[in-house]
Amino acid sequence: MVSTLILLSATGLGLAALYFLVASGLSLIFGLMDVLNFAHGAFVAVGGYAAWTVADHVAGGFGLGLALIAAVAGGAALAALTELFIIRPLYARPLDQVLATVGLGLAIPALLQAVWGADPRTWTLPGWLAGTVNLLGAHIPTVRFVLIAAALALLGGLRLLLARTRAGLVVRAGVENREMVAALGIDVHRAFTGVFALGGAAAGLAGLLDGLYQGSISPGDGTSLLIFAFVVVVLGRMGSLTGTAVASAAVGLVQQFANYLSPNLGDESVVILLAAVLLLRRRDLKGRPA
Amino acid sequence: MSPNRPLIPARATSAIASSGGTARRAALVVLALVLLYAIPYSTVQLPGVFDGPLDSPGTLQLLAVCLVFAGLALSYDLLFGHTGIMSFGHGLFVTGGMYVTTILVDHAGYSLLISALAGLGVGLVAAVVLGAVALRVDGIGFAMVTLAFGQAVSLLVVSGSPALTGGEQGQTLNAAAVPAALSGIRNTANLYWLALAYLALCAAVVWWLTTSIPGRMMRAVKENQQRVEVLGLNPYLFKLLAFVIAGVLATGGGVIYLLLLGGATPTVSGSDFTLGLLVMVVLGGAGRRWGVVAGGVLYAYADQSLTRLSGSSSVASLPGLLRSPLQQPLFLLGVSFVAVVFFLPGGLATLPARLRASTMPMRGMPITRRHRAKRDAVNAKSREEVAPRG
Numbered sequence: 121m122v123s124t125l126i127l128l129s130a131t132g133l134g135l136a137a138l139y140f141l142v143a144s145g146l147s148l149i150f151g152l153m154d155v156l157n158f159a160h161g162a163f164v165a166v167g168g169y170a171a172w173t174v175a176d177h178v179a180g181g182f183g184l185g186l187a188l189i190a191a192v193a194g195g196a197a198l199a200a201l202t203e204l205f206i207i208r209p210l211y212a213r214p215l216d217q218v219l220a221t222v223g224l225g226l227a228i229p230a231l232l233q234a235v236w237g238a239d240p241r242t243w244t245l246p247g248w249l250a251g252t253v254n255l256l257g258a259h260i261p262t263v264r265f266v267l268i269a270a271a272l273a274l275l276g277g278l279r280l281l282l283a284r285t286r287a288g289l290v291v292r293a294g295v296e297n298r299e300m301v302a303a304l305g306i307d308v309h310r311a312f313t314g315v316f317a318l319g320g321a322a323a324g325l326a327g328l329l330d331g332l333y334q335g336s337i338s339p340g341d342g343t344s345l346l347i348f349a350f351v352v353v354v355l356g357r358m359g360s361l362t363g364t365a366v367a368s369a370a371v372g373l374v375q376q377f378a379n380y381l382s383p384n385l386g387d388e389s390v391v392i393l394l395a396a397v398l399l400l401r402r403r404d405l406k407g408r409p410a
Numbered sequence: 411m412s413p414n415r416p417l418i419p420a421r422a423t424s425a426i427a428s429s430g431g432t433a434r435r436a437a438l439v440v441l442a443l444v445l446l447y448a449i450p451y452s453t454v455q456l457p458g459v460f461d462g463p464l465d466s467p468g469t470l471q472l473l474a475v476c477l478v479f480a481g482l483a484l485s486y487d488l489l490f491g492h493t494g495i496m497s498f499g500h501g502l503f504v505t506g507g508m509y510v511t512t513i514l515v516d517h518a519g520y521s522l523l524i525s526a527l528a529g530l531g532v533g534l535v536a537a538v539v540l541g542a543v544a545l546r547v548d549g550i551g552f553a554m555v556t557l558a559f560g561q562a563v564s565l566l567v568v569s570g571s572p573a574l575t576g577g578e579q580g581q582t583l584n585a586a587a588v589p590a591a592l593s594g595i596r597n598t599a600n601l602y603w604l605a606l607a608y609l610a611l612c613a614a615v616v617w618w619l620t621t622s623i624p625g626r627m628m629r630a631v632k633e634n635q636q637r638v639e640v641l642g643l644n645p646y647l648f649k650l651l652a653f654v655i656a657g658v659l660a661t662g663g664g665v666i667y668l669l670l671l672g673g674a675t676p677t678v679s680g681s682d683f684t685l686g687l688l689v690m691v692v693l694g695g696a697g698r699r700w701g702v703v704a705g706g707v708l709y710a711y712a713d714q715s716l717t718r719l720s721g722s723s724s725v726a727s728l729p730g731l732l733r734s735p736l737q738q739p740l741f742l743l744g745v746s747f748v749a750v751v752f753f754l755p756g757g758l759a760t761l762p763a764r765l766r767a768s769t770m771p772m773r774g775m776p777i778t779r780r781h782r783a784k785r786d787a788v789n790a791k792s793r794e795e796v797a798p799r800g
Contacts, residue, residue: 156550206748218496218550219692219751222685227744234734234741347561347681350554354547384569391562394555395543 123258128376130255134264134333136372137271141326142349143356143364144278145199145319150358151295152315154214159202159221160323160349162228163195164342167324168331169232170194172241181246187328195324196317198228203316208309225343233339240336249332263332270329274322275365282361291315348375351394439613446606449473450599467598471670474598474605476710478667481605481612483690483706484699485659488616490688491697492625493652494632496549499540499556501684502563503657506533507664508674509567513574515587522587526665533661534654541653545646557681564679575674582673592669601670608666609703612659616699619655628652682740686713689747694757701759708758713739 142164149157171191175183202224210217249266252259282288290311293301302308323342330345331337348371356367371390379386452464460469482504489495507529514525544555567575575581585593591600619625627648630638638645668674677683686709694705716739735741750757754764 150550154550156553209752213755215496216751216755219688220748222688223744223748223751225744226682226685226689226747227741230738230741230744231735234738343681347557351558354551354554354558358551384565387565388562391558394558398543398546398555 122256124380126256126258127260128380129373130258130260130264130268132373132376133369134267134372135375136368136370137267138326138330138333138345139349139352139371140271140365140368141274141322141329142345143352143368144274144361145315145322146349147353147356147358147360147364148278148291148295148315149319150353151360152291152298153207153312155207155217155221157221157316157319158218158346159206159224159228160319161342161344161346162225163199163320163323164327164330164345165229165232165337165339166198166327166342167191167195167320168327168337168341169236169241170324171328172243172331172337175243176241181248184246184249188325191324191328192321193324195327196321199320199323200313200317202320203313207312207316225346229339229343236339238339240338242336243331245332245335263329267329267333270325271365271368274325275361278318278361287311287314348390351390355394355397443606443610446477447603450602465599467595470598470602472711472714474602474670475667475714476707477602477605477609478663478670479690479710480703480706481609481666482660482663483687483694483702483709484609484612484616485656485663486687487691487696487699487702488619488628488652488656488659490691491695491702492616492620492632493628493649495545495649495652496553496688497544497556497653497656498553498681498684498688499544499558499560499563500656500660500687501678501680502540502560503533503537503660504664504667504683505563505567505676505679506536507661508668508678509575509581511665511668512581512583512674516581516584517574522589525587529665530658530661533664534658537654537657537661538650541650541657545649545653557684560679560681560684564676564681567679568676575676578676580673580675583668585672588669588672593672605666605670608663611662613699613703615655615659624648624651686743689743692757693747693750695759696757698757698759701757704758709743712743716742 142160145163146157146160149155149160168191170193171187174190175187177183178186202221206220206224207217210220245263249262252261253265254260280288282292290301290306290308291314293306294308294311298308326345327337327342330341334341352364352367352371355371356363356365371393374393375386375390377386378389450465450470455463460466460472462469464470482500486497486500489497489500507526510529510532511522511525514520514528515522518525520528540556540559544552544559547555568578591597592604620629627638627643628651631645631648635645638648664678667678690705690709691702692705693709694703695701754760
């Protein structure tokens with residue numbers, strides 16, 4: 121009984137880590153720029169395929185290290201390019217920014233499918249990752265701990281970045297009041313590109329880890345992850361990092377425990393959780409009184 | 411009399427123009443309906459556009475799907491273009507209409523009509539409940555929440571209870587329950603007319619609604635929600651009304667689409683389907699009815715033809731690097747969507763005005779009907795302010 125509880129919690133937290141990697145970027149981008157980035161799932165998928173291709177050519181732990189770099193660099197580069205060439209020319213038309221990311225979100229996974237095919241590509245994990253860890257009688261796959269560690273590292277890194285650096289100060293101020301920051305003579309647009317690249321890097325990392333978690337990748341993976349990341353962003357209040365982390369954990373755990381009671385109940389219970397929170401909450405998405 | 415004042419006041423001319431415009435527009439609508447109605451009697455060949463003559467079952471089926479999608483696009487535009495709320499859960503109503511009808515016919519043995527009515531009832535209740543919850547958040551939050559609802563329905567349909575819904579394969583509608591006039595290849599024309607009737611119904615509802623007081627309130631909510639609140643009215647109720655009407659229309663579209671396909675398919679529940687509706691509306695021109703209809707027809711035609719085209723020999727002979735992206739309809743649609751957002755804001759509906767503007771180099775800006783009406787209104791107002799009556 122206890123081992124089942126531990127196993128479910130570890131699986132739920134592993135999933136929550138994935139949600140956090142995707143949702144933290146979404147949340148920061150929305151908080152700073154008011155852009156709901158529908159192309160974020162495509163960043164995840166591109167990171168995943170970049171990592172898979174590298175690991176396919178270079179075997180072992182060294183290959184996995186290179187794959188990690190490829191995933192992060194691929195996601196960050198695609199995100200920065202998206203911001204520079206798609207989002208930036210449309211600053212005066214906020215709705216069209218969202219629509220353009222919708223178009224990208226449709227086109228990029230289709231392009232991936234054209235190149236790598238619709239069938240899932242399987243990951244072969246190096247030996248030390250493929251095993252399980254015995255925790256109080258529960259055999260938990262090692263990958264779950266890697267996921268949780270990555271999410272915690274990202275949370276800590278982002279907190280430090282936001283709290284201790286000048287760039288973080290600009291981002292925090294921009295989330296509060298973008299016009300005021302621009303009026304003080306600070307180039308907010310550079311912060312926009314930076315936040316996009318950072319979110320893309322986290323999404324690319326999520327692409328790699330999602331592949332390790334599921335054991336395979338397919339072109340639509342990023343998009344299905346994106347939907348739950350949206351739920352997390354809404355629950356965690358946009359622009360708030362702590363809120364996103366707590367909401368990720370809640371969604372991941374609720375999903376896993378409900379799935380244990382009955383398969384398919386997990387996803388439905390997440391939507392019910394979302395509806396309940398919306399009904400009970402008296403504040404808007406950025407936490408201001410509605 | 412000041413030199414720049416026209417002989418007839420601007421407001422009077424615009425009233426005359428709009429009454430003439432209404433008559434002309436009504437004539438255009440009737441003409442379009444008559445032409446569309448007559449298509450199954452025509453044997454015209456359009457090589458390159460359709461494989462067979464216009465009255466062949468294959469062509470009629472393709473056209474019928476285009477008309478249903480145009481109707482769905484109109485229902486979506488009621489939300490997006492007219493009321494200014496972006497829903498990503500519109501596909502769930504299409505799914506509801508399709509699956510409730512199929513399940514009641516196949517598993518409960520009710521007649522098609524009763525099942526379809528029950529489907530519409532479920533659509534109505536779902537629209538009221540989901541709208542009431544989701545509209546508690548604005549803008550982007552609403553988009554995300556409706557996306558989550560749509561995903562929940564999709565999961566329910568694909569993996570909830572495969573015995574009822576047929577899982578990923580979908581569920582064939584029991585052919586014995588379908589009236590003889592609506593089944594079989596020879597009766598494709600009847601299905602085509604049914605689809606045309608659906609489009610006409612959607613158009614009539616949207617046209618009528620935009621001239622009614624609730625419809626004007628919806629447009630006011632889109633233009634300036636705070637102002638509506640300051641006037642002491644509740645924007646929430648008008649948004650909910652738009653959501654419910656659009657939801658019921660989409661449920662009806664699901665029933666018609668079910669009859670066209672002969673079974674329920676889970677593709678309508680996916681997020682790609684709802685995003686497709688958004689693409690249709692933006693492609694045609696949000697808030698512009700002819701544009702939206704054109705966008706729906708074009709999208710449906712492109713979606714079906716690109717799938718066919720991708721298997722054709724002309725594409726297969728291209729080098730691999732060029733060929734494989736061209737075999738993905740979603741890639742082409744996504745890229746063309748981004749292109750329209752970038753280079754043709756306002757969609758295809760603004761194309762005539764742009765072309766006119768480019769052939770008349772003296773006018774820098776494309777002047778659309780709406781621009782002209784706004785300009786007249788502003789002129790009339792400023793004249794009143796400058797020279798008060800009496």
